[in-house]
Amino acid sequence: MNSTATEGMREITYREAAREALHEALTNDDRVFLMGEDVGRYGGSYAVSLGFLDEFGPDRIRDTPLSESAFVGAGIGAAIGGMRPIVEVMTVNFSLLAADQIINTAATYLHMSGGQFNVPLVIRMATGGGLQLAAQHSHSLENLYAHVPGLKVVVPGTVEDVRGMLLTALADPDPVLIFEHILLYNRKGVLPVQAGAVDIDQARVRREGTQVSLITYGGSLWKCLDAAEVLEQQGIDAEVLDLRTLRPLDDASIMATVTKTRRVVIVDEGWRSGGISAEITARIHEQAFYELDVPVQRVCTAEVPIPYAKQLEEAALPQVSDIVAAAQRVVNGHG
Amino acid sequence: MNEAPKPLPDNVDGEHALALFTEMVRVRRFEEKCAEMYSKGAIRGFLHLYIGEEAVGTGIMQSVAPQDAVVATYREHGHALLRGIPMNVVMAEMFGKQEGCCRGRGGSMHLFDKDTHFIGGNAIVGGGMPVAVGYALAASMRGQDAVAWCIFGEGAMAEGEFHESMNLAALWQLPVVFCCENNFYAMGTALERSESETRLVEKARSYKVTAEVVDGMDVLATEAAARRAAESTRTGNGPYFIEFQTYRFRAHSMFDAERYRCREEVHEHELHGPLRIFAARLQASGLLDDEKRAALEAEIAAEIDAAVAFAEAGTPEPVGELTRYVYSEAHV
Numbered sequence: 001m002n003s004t005a006t007e008g009m010r011e012i013t014y015r016e017a018a019r020e021a022l023h024e025a026l027t028n029d030d031r032v033f034l035m036g037e038d039v040g041r042y043g044g045s046y047a048v049s050l051g052f053l054d055e056f057g058p059d060r061i062r063d064t065p066l067s068e069s070a071f072v073g074a075g076i077g078a079a080i081g082g083m084r085p086i087v088e089v090m091t092v093n094f095s096l097l098a099a100d101q102i103i104n105t106a107a108t109y110l111h112m113s114g115g116q117f118n119v120p121l122v123i124r125m126a127t128g129g130g131l132q133l134a135a136q137h138s139h140s141l142e143n144l145y146a147h148v149p150g151l152k153v154v155v156p157g158t159v160e161d162v163r164g165m166l167l168t169a170l171a172d173p174d175p176v177l178i179f180e181h182i183l184l185y186n187r188k189g190v191l192p193v194q195a196g197a198v199d200i201d202q203a204r205v206r207r208e209g210t211q212v213s214l215i216t217y218g219g220s221l222w223k224c225l226d227a228a229e230v231l232e233q234q235g236i237d238a239e240v241l242d243l244r245t246l247r248p249l250d251d252a253s254i255m256a257t258v259t260k261t262r263r264v265v266i267v268d269e270g271w272r273s274g275g276i277s278a279e280i281t282a283r284i285h286e287q288a289f290y291e292l293d294v295p296v297q298r299v300c301t302a303e304v305p306i307p308y309a310k311q312l313e314e315a316a317l318p319q320v321s322d323i324v325a326a327a328q329r330v331v332n333g334h335g
Numbered sequence: 336m337n338e339a340p341k342p343l344p345d346n347v348d349g350e351h352a353l354a355l356f357t358e359m360v361r362v363r364r365f366e367e368k369c370a371e372m373y374s375k376g377a378i379r380g381f382l383h384l385y386i387g388e389e390a391v392g393t394g395i396m397q398s399v400a401p402q403d404a405v406v407a408t409y410r411e412h413g414h415a416l417l418r419g420i421p422m423n424v425v426m427a428e429m430f431g432k433q434e435g436c437c438r439g440r441g442g443s444m445h446l447f448d449k450d451t452h453f454i455g456g457n458a459i460v461g462g463g464m465p466v467a468v469g470y471a472l473a474a475s476m477r478g479q480d481a482v483a484w485c486i487f488g489e490g491a492m493a494e495g496e497f498h499e500s501m502n503l504a505a506l507w508q509l510p511v512v513f514c515c516e517n518n519f520y521a522m523g524t525a526l527e528r529s530e531s532e533t534r535l536v537e538k539a540r541s542y543k544v545t546a547e548v549v550d551g552m553d554v555l556a557t558e559a560a561a562r563r564a565a566e567s568t569r570t571g572n573g574p575y576f577i578e579f580q581t582y583r584f585r586a587h588s589m590f591d592a593e594r595y596r597c598r599e600e601v602h603e604h605e606l607h608g609p610l611r612i613f614a615a616r617l618q619a620s621g622l623l624d625d626e627k628r629a630a631l632e633a634e635i636a637a638e639i640d641a642a643v644a645f646a647e648a649g650t651p652e653p654v655g656e657l658t659r660y661v662y663s664e665a666h667v
Contacts, residue, residue, distance in 0.1 A: 033476070065499070067503060069499055070468065070500050070502070073462075073465020073468070073469060074466075077406075077454075077467060077470040077473065080469070081470040081471075081472070082477060100496070104459045105457075105462060105466060112440055112445045112447065113437050113441065113445070113447035115660040115663075115664070116436075118663045150661055173662075173663035174662050174663050
């Protein structure tokens with residue numbers, strides 16, 4: 001993907017794309033409102049909703065107290081009451097304070113009520129590391145939510161997805177969690193002028209290749225694409241599969257790339273133990289074991305709380321050089 | 336009781352008083368039957384009985400309008416029946432049958448009913464409170480005259496979700512009536528062992544919420560308090576808090592050996608139980624006699640027998656349906 005605007009396309013940042021989606025949703029549907037910490041006067045902790053308070057008013061751009069459980073739960077109640085709330089949680093670490101409402105309530109009500117009460121709620125939150133924000137603002141915990149039936153978990157890595165997935169999530173009758181990687185907000189990409197809703201149930205090949213599959217999502221997508229460039233210079237042809245959605249996982253696309261290249265590296269900013277990479281590895285072994293030439297490799301965050309100091313944080317998070325090294329190992333048959 | 340029972344005040348309609356009594360007896364007998372069915376193994380899992388607390392739910396429901404929502408706890412059989420969910424489907428749910436209000440997926444602790452906006456049945460203490468606040472927020476944003484009735488035990492007041500929800504409802508002046516059923520024990524932990532401030536209304540008042548405490552064993556008092564709350568809330572005065580002081584006569588659940596309180600304490604409260612005192616007052620007013628009582632009991636017994644028969648004849652939800660309703664079907 002190149003970032004040069006061509007005809008019918010325009011260049012835009014991830015932040016702007018997220019903002020456009022929110023703007024479009026608020027403009028087109030009176031039931032939609034945005035609620036969360038500092039979404040109004042402050043303009044959003046990552047400045048996504050700057051200016052919305054003036055345009056849409058305090059009823060629809062609601063600053064909340066620091067009460068994650070109450071305002072996420074209020075989103076559930078408002079959704080049941082006929083609204084289409086978008087709840088912003090500042091960072092995935094804070095969402096743990098609302099885990100009761102997300103896991104015990106939003107994910108259970110439809111099933112527990114025998115199909116009577118669906119919860120059309122969208123929760124956005126920032127995730128991931130790389131800004132030296134240390135161990136309570138840098139983790140990638142989306143796999144915890146991907147563990148839970150009843151939720152949908154989407155992880156937009158591109159400007160098109162961050163814009164389109166919000167619209168699709170809002171049209172969904174069930175709770176959808178959107179994870180936006182903090183390093184992506186300033187990243188530019190190109191978007192069709194007529195960009196709109198996109199599917200949230202299929203993975204997408206972002207770069208075609210034949211010798212190794214890099215399976216990834218979110219912030220790590222761009223590291224994998226960079227790694228693929230490096231590998232190309234070394235004569236290794238890598239395919240990059242962007243998962244886009246962690247629940248439900250698109251098994252068919254995963255098995256298709258495995259069958260094509262027969263070598264797999266999974267790149268995930270979550271921890272290795274019990275992470276989404278473990279789940280994907282298991283599924284590959286269940287469904288495509290005999291297609292593999294070498295064992296699956298994983299590049300994950302080191303098993304430490306993410307530290308503050310730059311060199312420590314860099315060492316903890318997956319880096320392009322780690323991905324390149326893992327790809328070389330599997331291509332050379334040393335998986 | 337040593338004193339002679341007081342007749343009803345003149346301004347209470349006799350027929351209405353009898354109806355209140357009948358509703359309380361209906362809940363009591365239903366739950367006694369549930370306990371029996373539990374002993375027989377027809378009902379399993381947790382079963383939390385409301386016996387002793389019937390005057391609270393009965394009084395509250397008199398002010399719940401059709402457009403209102405009720406968010407309750409895991410001790411909610413009474414609320415479900417009083418809200419108007421048919422007894423058949425409640426009993427069938429307890430039996431885990433397809434004909435149950437939640438097709439056997441919820442059971443005793445998770446009764447739901449969309450038609451009456453009965454939003455559970457929540458077994459996380461405090462977990463329903465933010466949901467009630469959100470429902471009230473939606474009503475307020477949509478300009479609807481709907482109140483969210485949020486029912487919880489005093490144990491929930493130690494949870495962060497109580498404080499967060501109270502603050503949010505007060506800050507945004509939302510139509511929520513917070514109904515605290517104070518039965519003085521959070522499972523086995525007595526109020527004075529779990530709260531530094533046992534005057535619960537003070538907690539609500541600290542959020543600038545109008546609050547009152549009433550005798551939860553007196554159905555006329557609970558009804559009047561709920562009416563005051565409804566009037567205040569519906570006229571845009573924001574949330575309202577009522578502490579209903581009551582008592583649970585039975586164990587917390589069927590697994591509870593009741594090591595935390597003595598039999599004498601329970602007995603003392605039973606003497607002042609809501610059915611007993613109200614029956615005596617109805618008798619003193621000439622509204623109830625042995626014959627009427629027997630007729631009323633027989634009618635309720637017939638309804639309960641029919642509900643048991645309905646539940647027994649119900650269809651077990653097929654295992655093939657296990658994964659239905661994890662996600663909405665229209666969208667799949």
